[in-house]
Amino acid sequence: MxxxxxxxxxxxxxxxxxxxxxxxxxxxxxxxxxxxxxxxxxxxxxxxxxxxxxxxxxxxxxxxxxxxxxxxxxxxxxxxxxxxxxxxxxxxxxxxxxxxxxxxxxxxxxxxxxxxxxxxxxxxxxxxxxxxxPLGISTAACALFQPQLLGLRMPGDPAPAASRSVVVIWGGSTSVGMNAVQLAHAAGYDVVTTASAKNAETLRGLGADAVVDHRSPTAVADLVAAIGGRPVVGAVALGAGSTDACIDVLARTGGERLAMASTPVSLDSLVGRRRLFPAMLPVFTRIGLGTLRSTLRARRRGIRAAFVWGSSLRDDEMGPRLWGEVVPRMLAEGALRxxxxxxxxxxxxxxxxxxxxxxxxxxxxxxxxxxx
CATH class of the missing domain: 3.90.180.10 (Medium-chain alcohol dehydrogenases, catalytic domain)
Known part of the structure; x- marks a missing residue:
């Protein structure tokens, strides 16, 4: 061999x-x-x-x-x-x-x-x-297009003649976020997102309609103001703490779908330890309780929340379409960077x-x- x-x-x-x-x-x-x-x-x-x-x-x-x-x-x-x-x-x-x-x-x-x-x-x-x-664009596509998540139309699908709808992406300067901004924009949605001030112009160049400083204590209110009454089709939560912020935005704008791509607590503190046990116990307890609390908050507000698994498109119809049609076409057209x-x-x-x-x-x- x-x-x-x-x-x-x-x-x-x-x-x-x-x-x-x-x-x-x-x-x-x-x-x-x-x-x-x-x-x-x-x-x-x-x-x-x-x-x-x-x-x-x-x-x-x-x-x-x-x-x-x-x-x-x-x-x-x-x-x-x-x-x-x-x-x-x-x-x-x-x-x-x-x-x-x-x-x-x-x-x-x-x-x-x-x-x-x-x-x-x-x-x-x-x-x-x-x-x-690969993983960034696959995860972004799962969050935006899979029916069990936001269930949006894909780039190339016909868009309605009515006023444009908004996708909220918390964490726009992440790998998944930058790909989500490009995919949502190419599908005909307006995108409002969060990032640091130094990355705001980059995200606007990728198609974001508005970029809010995620560090600002008024970030949620700023996103709501940027949406300006337009219909919100859903939100993608990227980064620790993003889920609750997205729930607040959706509750104030009438959005009903949330794709969660991050745990409420980073696992970074565990990775560097010599031993997982017993340090893992409080970390995973916080993750479990935080996820349960956020899920219940979403449900009480009529928001359907689900986690994203970026490689799940291997086993559905969206994966072949994304990789065989959408990505090659967008690259050829210069719509995907x-x-x-x-x-x-x-x-x-x-x-x-x-x-x-x-x-x-x-x-x-x-x-x-x-x-x-």
Whole structure:
């Protein structure tokens, strides 16, 4: 069997180690990709630091990572959209329940991607730029378009002739937020969002109608004023504390749907500890009670709230449409920009652990990327 190098998680909560794993043969609906760039998401260090609790199904050794850009080196028997040698980017879902993290993780020289969650890289886009998209745009699309969440029309669907409706996005300068702003704008909605003052102009350039400072004590009132009586079709909550703020906005504007993409308490404080127990007990208690309290608040106000799982589009009709139609078309039309901008922090698999640590330390309106 051929083999390649991979940055594996050898055991729960361990540092990544570069070693050799077997190179898989793509299944009928998969492409085998030589990985050229990967991007880092918060979920990567959350899995690394808390997997015994948060990802109990994940066996080690495992290859983490969701964001892949590279070129196709082999295709499965049912693949029709790609050819060997073609540059592609896509969503790796190896850490999901029931998947194989050694075949489908991003942080390795070769990985498999399912065809329906893969798109061609345009000639004017670098591998590093393409790598920032997969999980961010997939999560944003789930929040906006899945029927169990906001259930909005997708870009390309006919828009009604009536006055434009508003989508609220709390956390517009995050990876998911920047993609949500672009997708909602392309679908014909007005977008009001939050960000720091330094990122406000960037978000307006992506299509935001109004940007409110999330640090302001009057942020909720400022969003309501920016909405200005227009119908609100829903809100996307990104970042700790965003759920309750979105509930307040929706309650004051008549919106009835909320997509929650963040826990009420960050897990960062747990990841850096030598031991999860007993420190995890108060953290997860706060998360559980906070989520229950927010859900009940939403229900009392007639708001339907549900959590977003960014890779769930692998198993519904929206995923193939997003990756096979919407994303390629928007890129060709210049309606979709690679945001947040890539921040390349190293080359080679040995740099991935440092990249995880860099992302956990905090970046603003940037996405940490490693070239392979």
């Amino acid at each position: 051929p083999a390649h190098a991979a940055a594996i998680l050898p055991a729960p909560r361990a540092a990544l180690t570069v070693t050799t794993v077997q190179t898989p043969t793509p299944a009928a609906d998969e492409v085998l990709v030589r990985v050229r760039a990967v991007a880092i998401n918060p979920v990567d260090w959350v899995i690394q630091g808390t997997s015994r609790v948060t990802y109990r199904w994940l066996n080690t050794p495992a290859v983490l990572g969701s964001d892949v850009a590279g070129e196709v080196v082999a295709i499965g028997s049912a693949v029709t959209r790609f050819r060997v040698g073609q540059r592609v980017f896509g969503l790796a879902t190896g850490t999901d329940r029931g998947r194989d993290p050694l075949r489908e993780g991003a942080f390795q020289e070769y990985t498999t991607l399912v065809e329906r969650l893969t798109a061609p890289i345009p000639d004017d886009l670098s591998d590093e730029e393409a790598a920032v998209f 690679p945001m947040p901008a890539p921040l390349v922090v190293g080359d080679g698999l040995a740099a991935v652990q440092d990249a995880l640590d860099r992302q956990r330390a905090g970046v603003s309106a940037q996405k940490v990327v490693v070239r392979l």
